[in-house]
Amino acid sequence: MKGKVEQYLHDKIKQDGCIHITLVDPDKSSGYDCASIAREAEKGGTAIIMVGGSTLAATQDLDDAVLRIKKEVDIPVILFPNGPMGISRHADAIWFMSLLNSQNTYYLIDAHVISAPLIKKLGLEAIPMGYIIAGEGCVAGHIGQARLISYKHPQLAVGYSLAAETFGMKFVYLEGGSGASKPIPPEMISAVKKNLSIHLIVGGGIRNPEAAKAASVAGADIIVTGTLVEEEAQVQEKISAIVSAIKKSV
Numbered sequence: 001m002k003g004k005v006e007q008y009l010h011d012k013i014k015q016d017g018c019i020h021i022t023l024v025d026p027d028k029s030s031g032y033d034c035a036s037i038a039r040e041a042e043k044g045g046t047a048i049i050m051v052g053g054s055t056l057a058a059t060q061d062l063d064d065a066v067l068r069i070k071k072e073v074d075i076p077v078i079l080f081p082n083g084p085m086g087i088s089r090h091a092d093a094i095w096f097m098s099l100l101n102s103q104n105t106y107y108l109i110d111a112h113v114i115s116a117p118l119i120k121k122l123g124l125e126a127i128p129m130g131y132i133i134a135g136e137g138c139v140a141g142h143i144g145q146a147r148l149i150s151y152k153h154p155q156l157a158v159g160y161s162l163a164a165e166t167f168g169m170k171f172v173y174l175e176g177g178s179g180a181s182k183p184i185p186p187e188m189i190s191a192v193k194k195n196l197s198i199h200l201i202v203g204g205g206i207r208n209p210e211a212a213k214a215a216s217v218a219g220a221d222i223i224v225t226g227t228l229v230e231e232e233a234q235v236q237e238k239i240s241a242i243v244s245a246i247k248k249s250v
Protein backbone atom coordinates (compact mmCIF):
# COMPACT_ATOMS: atom_id res chain seq x y z
CA MET A 1 0.00 0.00 0.00
CA LYS A 2 1.27 3.48 -0.88
CA GLY A 3 1.77 6.01 1.90
CA LYS A 4 0.04 9.39 1.82
CA VAL A 5 2.97 11.37 0.40
CA GLU A 6 3.79 8.78 -2.25
CA GLN A 7 0.14 8.72 -3.30
CA TYR A 8 0.13 12.52 -3.43
CA LEU A 9 3.21 12.45 -5.71
CA HIS A 10 1.64 9.91 -8.06
CA ASP A 11 -1.66 11.82 -8.21
CA LYS A 12 0.02 15.17 -8.78
CA ILE A 13 2.23 13.77 -11.58
CA LYS A 14 -0.84 12.22 -13.17
CA GLN A 15 -2.62 15.55 -12.99
CA ASP A 16 0.18 17.89 -14.16
CA GLY A 17 2.46 15.59 -16.17
CA CYS A 18 5.58 16.97 -14.52
CA ILE A 19 5.85 18.54 -11.06
CA HIS A 20 8.36 20.67 -9.19
CA ILE A 21 10.12 20.09 -5.87
CA THR A 22 11.90 22.86 -3.97
CA LEU A 23 15.01 21.78 -2.09
CA VAL A 24 16.02 23.72 1.01
CA ASP A 25 19.24 22.93 2.84
CA PRO A 26 19.43 23.86 6.56
CA ASP A 27 23.20 23.81 6.19
CA LYS A 28 23.03 26.67 3.67
CA SER A 29 20.02 28.65 4.97
CA SER A 30 18.79 29.17 8.53
CA GLY A 31 15.57 27.47 9.63
CA TYR A 32 13.83 30.83 9.37
CA ASP A 33 15.10 31.33 5.79
CA CYS A 34 14.22 27.76 4.77
CA ALA A 35 10.66 28.43 5.97
CA SER A 36 10.30 31.71 4.11
CA ILE A 37 11.68 30.13 0.89
CA ALA A 38 9.20 27.25 1.35
CA ARG A 39 6.27 29.63 1.89
CA GLU A 40 7.03 31.59 -1.28
CA ALA A 41 7.76 28.42 -3.27
CA GLU A 42 4.36 27.02 -2.33
CA LYS A 43 2.74 30.22 -3.58
CA GLY A 44 4.69 29.72 -6.84
CA GLY A 45 3.16 26.27 -7.28
CA THR A 46 5.88 23.90 -6.08
CA ALA A 47 4.42 20.49 -5.18
CA ILE A 48 6.58 19.52 -2.24
CA ILE A 49 9.35 20.88 -0.01
CA MET A 50 12.43 18.67 0.23
CA VAL A 51 14.77 19.25 3.15
CA GLY A 52 18.37 18.09 3.39
CA GLY A 53 21.87 18.42 2.01
CA SER A 54 25.12 16.50 1.58
CA THR A 55 26.93 18.22 4.45
CA LEU A 56 24.15 18.43 7.04
CA ALA A 57 25.61 17.46 10.41
CA ALA A 58 23.21 18.88 13.02
CA THR A 59 19.83 17.20 13.40
CA GLN A 60 18.77 20.15 15.63
CA ASP A 61 19.12 22.47 12.61
CA LEU A 62 17.09 20.05 10.52
CA ASP A 63 14.36 19.74 13.18
CA ASP A 64 14.21 23.50 13.54
CA ALA A 65 13.92 24.01 9.77
CA VAL A 66 11.26 21.30 9.32
CA LEU A 67 9.14 22.62 12.22
CA ARG A 68 9.30 26.16 10.87
CA ILE A 69 8.49 25.01 7.32
CA LYS A 70 5.52 22.95 8.55
CA LYS A 71 4.09 26.10 10.15
CA GLU A 72 4.31 27.97 6.83
CA VAL A 73 3.12 25.47 4.22
CA ASP A 74 0.30 23.00 3.57
CA ILE A 75 2.18 20.92 0.98
CA PRO A 76 4.13 17.86 2.23
CA VAL A 77 7.67 18.07 3.55
CA ILE A 78 9.97 15.22 2.54
CA LEU A 79 13.46 14.54 3.86
CA PHE A 80 16.44 14.18 1.51
CA PRO A 81 18.89 12.59 3.95
CA ASN A 82 22.67 12.31 3.74
CA GLY A 83 22.59 9.65 6.45
CA PRO A 84 20.96 9.03 9.85
CA MET A 85 21.48 12.69 10.85
CA GLY A 86 19.12 13.65 8.00
CA ILE A 87 16.12 12.16 9.81
CA SER A 88 13.55 14.41 11.50
CA ARG A 89 10.43 13.14 13.27
CA HIS A 90 8.59 16.30 12.19
CA ALA A 91 8.62 15.61 8.42
CA ASP A 92 5.82 13.95 6.47
CA ALA A 93 8.04 11.43 4.67
CA ILE A 94 11.62 10.51 3.86
CA TRP A 95 13.27 9.38 0.65
CA PHE A 96 14.72 6.00 1.58
CA MET A 97 17.47 6.49 -0.96
CA SER A 98 20.53 4.47 -1.89
CA LEU A 99 23.33 6.13 -3.84
CA LEU A 100 23.59 3.35 -6.40
CA ASN A 101 26.86 4.46 -7.98
CA SER A 102 28.72 5.06 -4.73
CA GLN A 103 32.00 3.25 -4.17
CA ASN A 104 31.37 3.32 -0.45
CA THR A 105 28.96 0.78 1.05
CA TYR A 106 27.95 3.39 3.66
CA TYR A 107 25.93 5.28 1.03
CA LEU A 108 24.62 2.08 -0.57
CA ILE A 109 23.37 0.22 2.50
CA ASP A 110 25.25 0.86 5.75
CA ALA A 111 23.59 4.20 6.55
CA HIS A 112 20.25 2.50 5.89
CA VAL A 113 20.95 -0.27 8.39
CA ILE A 114 21.34 2.43 11.04
CA SER A 115 18.43 4.54 9.80
CA ALA A 116 15.71 1.97 9.07
CA PRO A 117 14.95 1.05 12.73
CA LEU A 118 14.64 4.75 13.66
CA ILE A 119 12.41 5.49 10.66
CA LYS A 120 10.19 2.58 11.69
CA LYS A 121 10.10 3.71 15.32
CA LEU A 122 9.10 7.24 14.31
CA GLY A 123 6.45 5.95 11.91
CA LEU A 124 7.88 8.11 9.11
CA GLU A 125 6.65 7.28 5.62
CA ALA A 126 9.68 5.96 3.72
CA ILE A 127 9.68 6.13 -0.09
CA PRO A 128 12.34 3.91 -1.71
CA MET A 129 14.41 5.73 -4.30
CA GLY A 130 17.52 4.96 -6.35
CA TYR A 131 19.88 7.94 -6.39
CA ILE A 132 22.35 8.23 -9.27
CA ILE A 133 24.92 11.00 -9.62
CA ALA A 134 26.18 12.04 -13.05
CA GLY A 135 28.22 14.84 -14.61
CA GLU A 136 30.21 17.00 -12.19
CA GLY A 137 28.37 15.59 -9.20
CA CYS A 138 29.53 18.57 -7.09
CA VAL A 139 29.47 18.18 -3.29
CA ALA A 140 27.01 15.26 -3.36
CA GLY A 141 29.31 13.37 -5.71
CA HIS A 142 32.37 14.06 -3.56
CA ILE A 143 30.80 13.25 -0.20
CA GLY A 144 28.95 10.24 -1.62
CA GLN A 145 32.12 8.92 -3.27
CA ALA A 146 30.20 8.38 -6.47
CA ARG A 147 31.72 6.84 -9.57
CA LEU A 148 30.36 9.74 -11.59
CA ILE A 149 28.60 8.87 -14.81
CA SER A 150 29.81 10.96 -17.72
CA TYR A 151 27.11 12.73 -19.72
CA LYS A 152 28.68 10.94 -22.71
CA HIS A 153 27.47 7.57 -21.42
CA PRO A 154 23.69 7.63 -20.97
CA GLN A 155 23.59 3.83 -21.20
CA LEU A 156 25.19 3.68 -17.74
CA ALA A 157 22.42 5.84 -16.30
CA VAL A 158 19.90 3.51 -17.99
CA GLY A 159 21.53 0.47 -16.38
CA TYR A 160 21.53 1.96 -12.88
CA SER A 161 17.94 3.16 -13.26
CA LEU A 162 16.74 -0.24 -14.39
CA ALA A 163 18.61 -1.81 -11.48
CA ALA A 164 16.65 0.51 -9.14
CA GLU A 165 13.36 -0.45 -10.76
CA THR A 166 14.21 -4.15 -10.65
CA PHE A 167 15.04 -3.86 -6.94
CA GLY A 168 11.49 -2.53 -6.46
CA MET A 169 12.40 1.10 -5.79
CA LYS A 170 9.58 3.52 -6.58
CA PHE A 171 11.52 6.49 -7.95
CA VAL A 172 14.87 7.16 -9.65
CA TYR A 173 16.67 10.46 -9.03
CA LEU A 174 19.18 11.48 -11.70
CA GLU A 175 21.36 14.07 -9.98
CA GLY A 176 23.83 16.42 -11.64
CA GLY A 177 24.88 17.92 -8.28
CA SER A 178 23.62 21.06 -6.58
CA GLY A 179 25.04 24.08 -8.39
CA ALA A 180 26.28 22.02 -11.37
CA SER A 181 27.30 24.12 -14.34
CA LYS A 182 25.50 21.75 -16.72
CA PRO A 183 22.24 20.03 -15.81
CA ILE A 184 21.59 16.41 -16.79
CA PRO A 185 21.35 16.54 -20.61
CA PRO A 186 17.99 15.78 -22.28
CA GLU A 187 19.61 12.85 -24.16
CA MET A 188 20.43 11.11 -20.87
CA ILE A 189 16.96 11.83 -19.45
CA SER A 190 15.17 10.48 -22.52
CA ALA A 191 17.38 7.37 -22.68
CA VAL A 192 16.48 6.58 -19.06
CA LYS A 193 12.81 7.46 -19.43
CA LYS A 194 12.39 5.23 -22.51
CA ASN A 195 13.44 2.23 -20.45
CA LEU A 196 11.87 3.02 -17.10
CA SER A 197 8.38 2.29 -15.74
CA ILE A 198 8.82 4.11 -12.42
CA HIS A 199 8.88 7.88 -11.97
CA LEU A 200 12.01 9.84 -12.81
CA ILE A 201 13.30 12.79 -10.75
CA VAL A 202 15.90 15.13 -12.29
CA GLY A 203 17.87 17.85 -10.54
CA GLY A 204 21.15 19.72 -10.31
CA GLY A 205 22.07 22.87 -12.19
CA ILE A 206 18.56 23.75 -13.37
CA ARG A 207 18.38 27.52 -13.07
CA ASN A 208 15.82 28.72 -15.60
CA PRO A 209 12.49 27.73 -17.15
CA GLU A 210 14.17 26.72 -20.44
CA ALA A 211 16.39 24.12 -18.77
CA ALA A 212 13.47 22.88 -16.68
CA LYS A 213 11.28 22.57 -19.77
CA ALA A 214 14.00 20.68 -21.67
CA ALA A 215 14.22 18.16 -18.81
CA SER A 216 10.43 17.83 -18.65
CA VAL A 217 10.07 17.35 -22.42
CA ALA A 218 12.84 14.73 -22.33
CA GLY A 219 10.84 12.72 -19.80
CA ALA A 220 11.41 13.93 -16.23
CA ASP A 221 8.34 13.47 -14.00
CA ILE A 222 9.75 15.64 -11.22
CA ILE A 223 12.17 18.57 -11.46
CA VAL A 224 14.14 19.60 -8.38
CA THR A 225 15.68 23.02 -7.90
CA GLY A 226 17.55 24.34 -4.88
CA THR A 227 20.19 26.95 -5.68
CA LEU A 228 17.76 29.01 -7.77
CA VAL A 229 15.97 30.29 -4.68
CA GLU A 230 18.71 30.20 -2.07
CA GLU A 231 19.18 33.95 -2.28
CA GLU A 232 15.50 34.37 -1.52
CA ALA A 233 14.87 37.05 -4.14
CA GLN A 234 11.63 36.69 -6.12
CA VAL A 235 11.15 33.10 -5.02
CA GLN A 236 7.47 32.94 -5.94
CA GLU A 237 8.08 34.40 -9.42
CA LYS A 238 11.04 32.13 -10.16
CA ILE A 239 9.24 28.97 -9.05
CA SER A 240 6.05 29.94 -10.82
CA ALA A 241 7.94 30.41 -14.12
CA ILE A 242 9.50 26.94 -13.77
CA VAL A 243 6.20 25.30 -12.78
CA SER A 244 4.44 26.75 -15.84
CA ALA A 245 7.31 25.69 -18.13
CA ILE A 246 7.30 22.03 -17.04
CA LYS A 247 3.55 21.32 -17.03
CA LYS A 248 2.58 18.77 -19.68
CA SER A 249 -0.89 18.45 -21.09
CA VAL A 250 -2.03 15.03 -19.93
Ligand code: 1GP
Pocket: 023, 140, 175, 176, 177, 178, 179, 180, 202, 203, 204, 205, 206, 224, 225, 226, 227, 228
Ligand atom coordinates in the same frame (compact mmCIF):
# COMPACT_ATOMS: atom_id res chain seq x y z
C1 1GP B 1 20.44 18.96 -5.52
O1 1GP B 1 19.39 18.52 -7.53
C2 1GP B 1 19.33 19.30 -6.42
O2 1GP B 1 20.21 17.68 -5.01
C3 1GP B 1 19.26 20.77 -6.67
O3 1GP B 1 20.31 21.27 -7.45
O4 1GP B 1 20.85 23.39 -6.29
O5 1GP B 1 21.58 23.02 -8.65
O6 1GP B 1 19.18 23.39 -8.11
P1 1GP B 1 20.48 22.87 -7.65
